[in-house]
Amino acid sequence: MMWFEPTPFVLGGTTRAHLQVNGLSAGYGAFLVLRNLSLEIKPGLTVILGPNGAGKTTLLKALSGLIARQGEVLLNGEDLPTKTNEIVQRGMALVAEGRQLFPQMTVTENLELGGWLCSKAERARRMEQAFVDFPKLRERTQQLAGTMSGGEQQMVAVARAMMSAPRLLMLDEPSLGLAPKMVDELLAIARRIADAGTTVLMVEQNVKKALAVADRGYVLERGTLVASGPAALLARSSVIREAYLGAAANESTKAITTQPTVRAEPVEALRRAQGERVL
Numbered sequence: 001m002m003w004f005e006p007t008p009f010v011l012g013g014t015t016r017a018h019l020q021v022n023g024l025s026a027g028y029g030a031f032l033v034l035r036n037l038s039l040e041i042k043p044g045l046t047v048i049l050g051p052n053g054a055g056k057t058t059l060l061k062a063l064s065g066l067i068a069r070q071g072e073v074l075l076n077g078e079d080l081p082t083k084t085n086e087i088v089q090r091g092m093a094l095v096a097e098g099r100q101l102f103p104q105m106t107v108t109e110n111l112e113l114g115g116w117l118c119s120k121a122e123r124a125r126r127m128e129q130a131f132v133d134f135p136k137l138r139e140r141t142q143q144l145a146g147t148m149s150g151g152e153q154q155m156v157a158v159a160r161a162m163m164s165a166p167r168l169l170m171l172d173e174p175s176l177g178l179a180p181k182m183v184d185e186l187l188a189i190a191r192r193i194a195d196a197g198t199t200v201l202m203v204e205q206n207v208k209k210a211l212a213v214a215d216r217g218y219v220l221e222r223g224t225l226v227a228s229g230p231a232a233l234l235a236r237s238s239v240i241r242e243a244y245l246g247a248a249a250n251e252s253t254k255a256i257t258t259q260p261t262v263r264a265e266p267v268e269a270l271r272r273a274q275g276e277r278v279l
């Protein structure tokens, strides 16, 4: 079965979302987590990698308006508002870590909430599309979300976000706590969503699998970018292999990281240059 055919529901006849982030800073009170971050989220699937506490979730929160930000964020060339509801109206949706479903509500009820901004008829149409895109959920329409497995709940969370027909979907660690087969399934769903025209920005801890489905990647360390580039190239770079894949870099992988398409700086040197701040 083909999932996420490029139907008007998914594409909405609009230009694919392209986000430019210039000099973004954000944090919690006086605690600055992201410092002067610049990156570009092009149509397709972009993954944000990095160790615990690097600021990956903070980045998604800042882009969704859940926390204050400084710096420029442009969605298809226009300033992104700072209020969450206005950001949602511009077509950006976030599936937060922990899914945040209503456990005492059924699958259908949870999905309906994702389409609350549109008319009843449009909501029904999107719901039908969701069951085409997520056939497993059609068998579970009346099941309480709280009784579903972690992977099924994650599917409901993604389907609910798609009910708002977003142009840009942000996924925070969709594979967290899932069995390997379910991880593959969720990442394949993210890929299909991107192929159908919704730009996807995904935070993932599962480095190898995430780079296998992504088009591009950014590596965050302590609130700063340390590497970026095409996913296939990043997967072979020494920064990724040494830090995340447990593999020693050889000469050929070192050569790849020095390609202009991948900016990779020695993490320790970078930390010293920044002046240590333990996160």
Ligand SMILES: Nc1ncnc2c1ncn2[C@@H]1O[C@H](COP(=O)(O)OP(=O)(O)OP(=O)(O)O)[C@@H](O)[C@H]1O
Binding pocket: 028, 031, 033, 050, 051, 052, 053, 054, 055, 056, 057, 058, 059, 205, 279
């Ligand atoms: N609500 C908060 N108040 C204060 N500090 C916070 C808050 N949320 C996160 N932080 C801190 O901000 C830093 C970045 O956290 P963040 O959750 O963005 O990291 P992450 O890269 O997503 O990590 P993980 O992979 O563990 O989810 C951490 O030092 C964290 O303790």
